[in-house]
Amino acid sequence: MSVVGSGQVRGLPDVLRVTFGVEQVAADVAAAVDAVGRLSDAVVAVLRGQGVGEGQLETSGVSVFQEYREPGTDTAYRASHTIQVETKDLTGFGALLNAAVGAVGNSLALHGLQFDIEDKSAMLVQARxxxxxxxxxxxxxxxGLAGYSLGSVTAIAESQRGFPMQAEAVSALGKGAYDSSLNITPGEHTVEVSLEVLFAWA
Known part of the structure; x- marks a missing residue:
């Protein structure tokens, strides 16, 4: 007989990941890439000034493409650089956002934020x-319903899922489009394990 059991365990997040984007439009590729490079450097510099370390910053995406425009209009190219920040300071989001907006203004986009638990091993043990x-x-x-006695376990298959707390993306942040006292709530992180267990009859 094959049955599926599930177990869920909730825990408090201890990691915050924030994804910033920098975008620029220019008449040629070189100009767009150069502008994004300078703006990205400015964002990285102010984030480091907020205490973000070397291993807490990474590029998660780079793109350059020609924008679609109506026939007869000038050609334009859009370059973007996406930067992910990881921090253990769950209350420091407002300061990071303020610093990034102060550095590049309307060129900044906030693609999203995510709370997570760095080490889920104990939660997985409990969920199993x-x-x-x-x-x-x-x-x-x-x-019992079938009138049989349950025997030993002959096979087990596992699947697991994590449900990190996320916020939706925000784009086109202006200098007045944020609140320096902005507070965010981590909530809880859920880990779920499903086990397909095969039993023999006694």
Whole structure:
């Protein structure tokens, strides 16, 4: 008999990941790339000034493409650089945002933020235990309904999911489009494990 059990464990996040974007439009590729490079350097510099370390910053995307425009208008190219910041300071989002906006103004986009738990190993252990108990209870009930006795476990297959807390993306941030006292709420992070357990008959 094959049954599926699931277990969920909730925990408080200890990591905040923020994704910033810098975009510029110019008449040629070189100018667009050069502008984005200078603006990106400015954003990285102010983030470092906020205490963000070397290993907490990474480029998560770079693109350059020709913008679609109506026939007869000048050709333009858009370059973008996406930077992800990881911090353990869950209350420091406002300061990071203020610093980045102050550095590049309307060229900044906020693509999103995500709370997470860095080490989920203990949560996964607990979720597996809950999932196995759930599967066993279901199997015992089904076996009883069918008039059989439950035997030993012959196979187990696992799948797991994490549900990090996320916020939606915001773009085109102007210098007046943010609140220096902006507060965000981490909420809880959920880890779910599903176990497909195969039992033999006794």
């Amino acid at each position: 235990e809950l999932a196995f108990r759930h599967a066993t209870a279901k199997a015992e009930q089904l076996a």
